[in-house]
Amino acid sequence: EPEVTQTPSHQVTQMGQEVILRCVPISNHLYFYWYRQILGQKVEFLVSFYNNEISEKSEIFDDQFSVERPDGSNFTLKIRSTKLEDSAMYFCASSERPQGIGETQYFGPGTRLLVL
Amino acid sequence: LAKTTQPISMDSYEGQEVNITCSHNNIATNDYITWYQQFPSQGPRFIIQGYKTKVTNEVASLFIPADRKSSTLSLPRVSLSDTAVYYCLVGEGDMRFGAGTRLTVKP
Numbered sequence: 001e002p003e004v005t006q007t008p009s010h011q012v013t014q015m016g017q018e019v020i021l022r023c024v025p026i027s028n029h030l031y032f033y034w035y036r037q038i039l040g041q042k043v044e045f046l047v048s049f050y051n052n053e054i055s056e057k058s059e060i061f062d063d064q065f066s067v068e069r070p071d072g073s074n075f076t077l078k079i080r081s082t083k084l085e086d087s088a089m090y091f092c093a094s095s096e097r098p099q100g101i102g103e104t105q106y107f108g109p110g111t112r113l114l115v116l
Numbered sequence: 117l118a119k120t121t122q123p124i125s126m127d128s129y130e131g132q133e134v135n136i137t138c139s140h141n142n143i144a145t146n147d148y149i150t151w152y153q154q155f156p157s158q159g160p161r162f163i164i165q166g167y168k169t170k171v172t173n174e175v176a177s178l179f180i181p182a183d184r185k186s187s188t189l190s191l192p193r194v195s196l197s198d199t200a201v202y203y204c205l206v207g208e209g210d211m212r213f214g215a216g217t218r219l220t221v222k223p
Contacts, residue, residue, distance in 0.1 A: 004159075033211075035211075035213075042213050042214060042215050042216065043154070043160060043203075043213040044213070045211060045212055045213075089157070091159045091160075093159070104150060104162040104165060105162070105211065106162070107159030107160050107161065108159055109158060109159055110157070110158065110159050112157075
């Protein structure tokens with residue numbers, strides 16, 4: 001069964017550093033998403049992406065965040081200057097069609113980011 | 117997006133049937149109801165989706181009454197490995213997860 005993959009599985013960084021989290025969505029999917037989950041808390045939507053554009057973003061997704069699909073397979077989340085509160089598990093997801101009628105999102109295993 | 121309300125936690129024993137109910141009073145006409153499962157340190161995983169009446173797959177059943185203001189996820193004969201958080205989501209567009217229901221299955 002095809003699956004979403006994410007790298008790295010864990011990343012430790014110093015506050016103020018830039019990090020790039022990478023995702024390879026399922027190959028025939030066109031809609032891509034990033035979520036984060038702070039330890040012990042709920043899954044929070046960050047951003048959705050389609051046709052090389054951001055479709056929607058949450059209030060969490062401020063100017064420190066950016067997303068990119070640099071080639072035909074990767075989908076990246078960049079945090080420009082990490083803060084302690086960015087420490088979380090970051091999940092990438094993809095879907096063939098927009099979330100809605102008869103559609104589901106497939107999630108990757110996540111990247112655990114720790115900002116020191 | 118319709119707001120959903122679920123119990124924060126539930127306990128069960130192996131072999132029992134577990135029913136988790138989600139309230140979504142403001143569900144819109146076009147909204148589907150989707151349930152996800154999340155194990156610790158893993159991404160959410162799709163379980164089942166429905167619009168009305170009953171849907172069944174190899175993992176679970178989903179019961180939706182005629183007014184669609186609630187839905188019940190039914191897990192038959194749970195095992196220890198079903199211990200997870202279960203999320204009910206309603207609507208289209210980007211998914212906004214609630215706190216979910218933490219199910220603990222005991223031996």
